[in-house]
Amino acid sequence: MLTFETIKEAQAYLSKIGNKTLGFVPTMGALHTGHIALIERAKAENDLVACSIFVNPTQFNNPEDLKKYPRTLEADLAMLQAAGCDYVFAPLAADMYPSLPSLKFDFGNLEKILEGEFRPGHFNGVGIVVSKLFHIIKPNKAYFGQKDIQQVAVINSLINDLSFDIELVVCDTVREYSGLAKSSRNRRLSATGSEKAANIYKSLNLGKNLLQEGKSISETKQAITKFYSELLDFRLEYYEIVSFENLENLNIYDKSKKSAIVIAAFLEEVRLIDNIVF
Numbered sequence: 001m002l003t004f005e006t007i008k009e010a011q012a013y014l015s016k017i018g019n020k021t022l023g024f025v026p027t028m029g030a031l032h033t034g035h036i037a038l039i040e041r042a043k044a045e046n047d048l049v050a051c052s053i054f055v056n057p058t059q060f061n062n063p064e065d066l067k068k069y070p071r072t073l074e075a076d077l078a079m080l081q082a083a084g085c086d087y088v089f090a091p092l093a094a095d096m097y098p099s100l101p102s103l104k105f106d107f108g109n110l111e112k113i114l115e116g117e118f119r120p121g122h123f124n125g126v127g128i129v130v131s132k133l134f135h136i137i138k139p140n141k142a143y144f145g146q147k148d149i150q151q152v153a154v155i156n157s158l159i160n161d162l163s164f165d166i167e168l169v170v171c172d173t174v175r176e177y178s179g180l181a182k183s184s185r186n187r188r189l190s191a192t193g194s195e196k197a198a199n200i201y202k203s204l205n206l207g208k209n210l211l212q213e214g215k216s217i218s219e220t221k222q223a224i225t226k227f228y229s230e231l232l233d234f235r236l237e238y239y240e241i242v243s244f245e246n247l248e249n250l251n252i253y254d255k256s257k258k259s260a261i262v263i264a265a266f267l268e269e270v271r272l273i274d275n276i277v278f
């Protein structure tokens with residue numbers, strides 16, 4: 001496994017891999033088995049696999065969250081090596097951003113709803129860093145997790161609007177046995193916090209089941225409000241029943257159409273997101 005620390009090194013090397021296919025997994029490190037599932041899928045579908053590890057400052061709207069984001073480079077490299085990753089790109093912020101970019105993306109309604117509403121500027125930062133990474137790595141396929149459902153929609157729009165010759169591959173969410181979606185942020189939860197956090201996935205399934213049993217959107221949301229009113233440690237930011245197509249709120253659930261429930265909640269000051277598609 002080769003590790004590149006600068007854009008120049010990565011570009012110089014990767015421009016010479018010839019006609020081998022390259023799969024790419026962008027991450028912010030603090031790797032877990034969810035990330036490794038993406039690496040494994042990329043490995044199965046390409047000749048070579050590259051992973052980036054970069055805690056991207058431009059996508060953090062909250063400086064405290066950026067400061068507290070876990071950084072575990074040595075352990076990450078060991079996991080990537082064991083998973084058979086070929087290249088790691090782990091740049092410094094000063095190399096990625098010699099000056100802060102003034103570039104502004106407009107992802108339309110996508111950047112105004114859900115994560116976009118609660119994390120202003122987040123998707124602009126994602127758009128900038130992913131565009132830069134795509135230019136540096138030049139992969140054939142890029143692997144993203146369904147866990148960040150709105151990010152997938154943003155990347156899809158980025159690839160189409162900027163004509164990146166890259167296939168977007170979306171991978172299922174890897175969960176703990178309890179149902180808790182694996183996340184780098186889970187490391188910041190206490191042992192009891194981790195146990196309690198399983199209620200997030202429980203509430204997604206509860207909502208899905210109620211809708212599928214024929215309950216209305218408002219009845220379902222009332223049941224969810226009651227569910228969380230009994231769990232005092234959670235602070236719910238949003239719990240929305242949305243169309244899978246554009247992530248906009250549904251007024252009526254139509255079982256013939258693909259829908260999703262998306263959630264963001266704070267537990268022990270850690271912001272967790274998850275979703276279920278049905």
Ligand code: AMP
Pocket residue numbers: 026027028029034035037038143144145146147148171172173174175181182183184
């Ligand atoms: P992150 O390091 O959190 O930016 O995540 C890097 C990539 O891994 C993103 O495409 C995420 O959606 C994906 N990812 C994160 N957690 C999971 C998970 N539990 N299962 C599958 N993919 C994940």
